[in-house]
Amino acid sequence: MSPHNKQQSAEIVFENVSKFYGEILGVNRVNLTIGPGITSLVGPNGSGKTTLMNLMTGLIQPTRGSIRILGISPDNPQELFRKLGYCGQFDSFPKGVTGYEFVRSFLLVHGLSAKEVEKKTWRAIERVDLIEAAHRKVAAYSKGMRQRIRLAQSIAHEPAVMILDEPLNGLDPIARHETKRLFRDLAKEGLHLIISSHILHEVDMISDRVVLINNGYILAEGGVSGVREEMEEHPMQILIRCKNPSELAARVFAGDNVVEAQLHRDKNGLFIKTRDADSFYLMINRIVIESGMEIETITPVDDDLNAVYHYLIGSNGGGAT
Amino acid sequence: MSSMIEAGAVKPLATKTDWSLWLRQIRMILRLEVKKNFWGKRALLIYLLSAIPVLIMFVLVFFVPNADVDIDRHWGGAQEVFGNIFESLILRTIVFFGCAWIFMNLFRGEIVDKSLHYYFLCPLRREVLVAGKYISGFVVSALLFSLTTAGSLFLLYYGRGYPANVDYLIDGPGMGQVLTYIGITILGCLGYGAVFIVIGLFFRNPIFPALLVYGWEWLNFLLPPVLKKISIVHYLHTLSPVPMNEGPLATIATTTSPWISVPSLLIFTILVLYWASRRIRKMEISYGNE
Numbered sequence: 154m155s156p157h158n159k160q161q162s163a164e165i166v167f168e169n170v171s172k173f174y175g176e177i178l179g180v181n182r183v184n185l186t187i188g189p190g191i192t193s194l195v196g197p198n199g200s201g202k203t204t205l206m207n208l209m210t211g212l213i214q215p216t217r218g219s220i221r222i223l224g225i226s227p228d229n230p231q232e233l234f235r236k237l238g239y240c241g242q243f244d245s246f247p248k249g250v251t252g253y254e255f256v257r258s259f260l261l262v263h264g265l266s267a268k269e270v271e272k273k274t275w276r277a278i279e280r281v282d283l284i285e286a287a288h289r290k291v292a293a294y295s296k297g298m299r300q301r302i303r304l305a306q307s308i309a310h311e312p313a314v315m316i317l318d319e320p321l322n323g324l325d326p327i328a329r330h331e332t333k334r335l336f337r338d339l340a341k342e343g344l345h346l347i348i349s350s351h352i353l354h355e356v357d358m359i360s361d362r363v364v365l366i367n368n369g370y371i372l373a374e375g376g377v378s379g380v381r382e383e384m385e386e387h388p389m390q391i392l393i394r395c396k397n398p399s400e401l402a403a404r405v406f407a408g409d410n411v412v413e414a415q416l417h418r419d420k421n422g423l424f425i426k427t428r429d430a431d432s433f434y435l436m437i438n439r440i441v442i443e444s445g446m447e448i449e450t451i452t453p454v455d456d457d458l459n460a461v462y463h464y465l466i467g468s469n470g471g472g473a474t
Numbered sequence: 475m476s477s478m479i480e481a482g483a484v485k486p487l488a489t490k491t492d493w494s495l496w497l498r499q500i501r502m503i504l505r506l507e508v509k510k511n512f513w514g515k516r517a518l519l520i521y522l523l524s525a526i527p528v529l530i531m532f533v534l535v536f537f538v539p540n541a542d543v544d545i546d547r548h549w550g551g552a553q554e555v556f557g558n559i560f561e562s563l564i565l566r567t568i569v570f571f572g573c574a575w576i577f578m579n580l581f582r583g584e585i586v587d588k589s590l591h592y593y594f595l596c597p598l599r600r601e602v603l604v605a606g607k608y609i610s611g612f613v614v615s616a617l618l619f620s621l622t623t624a625g626s627l628f629l630l631y632y633g634r635g636y637p638a639n640v641d642y643l644i645d646g647p648g649m650g651q652v653l654t655y656i657g658i659t660i661l662g663c664l665g666y667g668a669v670f671i672v673i674g675l676f677f678r679n680p681i682f683p684a685l686l687v688y689g690w691e692w693l694n695f696l697l698p699p700v701l702k703k704i705s706i707v708h709y710l711h712t713l714s715p716v717p718m719n720e721g722p723l724a725t726i727a728t729t730t731s732p733w734i735s736v737p738s739l740l741i742f743t744i745l746v747l748y749w750a751s752r753r754i755r756k757m758e759i760s761y762g763n764e
Binding site for chain 1: 498502594760
């Protein structure tokens with residue numbers, strides 16, 4: 154094997170890849186090489202992140218170009234999915250399954266022995282901290298739990314490449330923290346992790362590298378530090394859903410990283426603007442632990458993100474190097 | 475690159491290991507799908523459908539006055555009535571729509587539930603997935619509809635009364651007829667299953683193509699002899715121990731021997747499944763468009 158081929162077999166390579174849905178552009182002329190570690194695909198909703206991920210997994214086929222995942226083509230599922238795990242955005246499950254059955258049943262299809270399947274199933278469920286809920290029906294899980302059990306299903310066969318489409322969506326702050334820690338652990342084990350997000354703040358702390366994508370084009374790729382510096386100067390808006398937003402507002406203002414807070418119209422939520430989302434999330438964790446306050450969801454707000462992207466992407470990706 | 479991947483890239487033919495893996499995978503798909511087909515909510519309709527002929531026979535035997543005497547006295551006529559019930563109700567309606575429901579849902583149902591991608595994300599050749607799903611649908615439909623046929627025949631024989639029924643079954647041609655009817659039912663599941671798995675795979679709205687096939691199968695008796703042979707029901711009809719009278723409008727076609735009918739259906743099934751296996755390799759998951 155030539156050194157070039159050897160290197161390719163350790164990477165994920167897109168060569169001039171385009172995907173059109175009829176006349177609608179999915180992604181265009183993507184040339185990308187992704188090595189081990191955590192790579193974040195960041196772009197606004199509809200920018201082409203999921204298309205890239207679906208192309209990598211063979212769920213859709215490129216109109217032009219070629220993709221190799223560790224030297225394997227996506228149209229060879231028998232080889233590919235021994236090495237690749239995909240946690241997509243589809244929040245759907247086979248009907249009537251428990252978390253345990255869900256992870257186990259698809260491991261069985263891998264053709265492993267029953268003993269091995271059992272071991273790997275529990276190991277994966279343990280990694281996402283769902284042991285106690287494993288025998289409950291997935292339909293009764295919260296959104297965060299469903300996200301985690303899908304994650305367990307995608308890591309259960311111990312792949313070398315993990316593709317995760319918006320994996321932090323719907324997770325509460327503690328689960329979010331735990332999941333990020335899991336990603337870091339997996340990356341330390343030498344895995345390729347490709348994580349998509351429409352929020353740079355959400356992934357920049359854990360990413361070794363960021364790929365910015367918009368309107369189907371890769372705008373920039375590289376280290377996160379340059380991008381992060383620019384993002385920090387621009388406040389990010391977050392919506393927190395809880396029963397007593399006024400009390401929460403008073404508590405978050407005690408910290409120094411909130412620049413603005415506004416009650417939601419229905420009085421069951423609070424809009425926060427912060428320049429440092431990571432510190433803010435840590436602060437929220439502390440508040441929840443100390444006060445026992447119940448928080449339903451924490452969601453970065455798209456409208457504001459579009460403004461951030463307008464800044465970031467409108468400058469032709471100058472911030473990202 | 476690992477040696478396994480290198481070897482995979484150059485080998486053109488499946489090795490023994492591949493076959494053993496594929497068989498293991500088919501067995502696992504079978505376990506999952508048979509369970510789903512028997513116990514899932516979608517199974518309820520199939521249970522109801524398969525019970526209809528048995529209920530009709532039950533009513534004919536137990537609720538029609540002097541049914542036992544009539545059946546025994548006009549045994550030839552009773553067999554003809556059953557032959558008509560078998561072909562028009564069991565074969566052309568129950569087996570047809572039952573297979574449509576079971577086999578179209580194997581893929582279409584998962585697309586509607588947005589869960590097909592879990593299979594597509596397994597280290598599984600898509601051809602193996604088609605085989606596994608088809609076999610699971612076949613097992614379920616063949617089992618259920620064979621029970622329907624057997625149950626209906628049991629009631630017919632029961633209605634004839636003892637000991638005439640036992641004599642006919644054991645010493646007469648009864649057992650051969652039972653096995654032939656069940657065999658036809660199984661062949662029906664085999665052929666219709668292949669047609670409907672393809673329709674479920676490649677048509678976003680499978681109802682119209684299914685109705686088209688239904689019309690073609692029902693109007694088969696009116697078709698010219700050459701076209702008659704492009705249908706499943708033609709071959710099943712020729713196998714029937716007491717063929718249904720297709721009426722004065724039916725075109726006359728030469729009877730196809732069982733030695734041609736059965737292999738023809740098997741070859742047809744294999745060809746359709748082969749085509750489906752080729753096509754599914756290019757299939758994309760786009761639930762958003764469903």
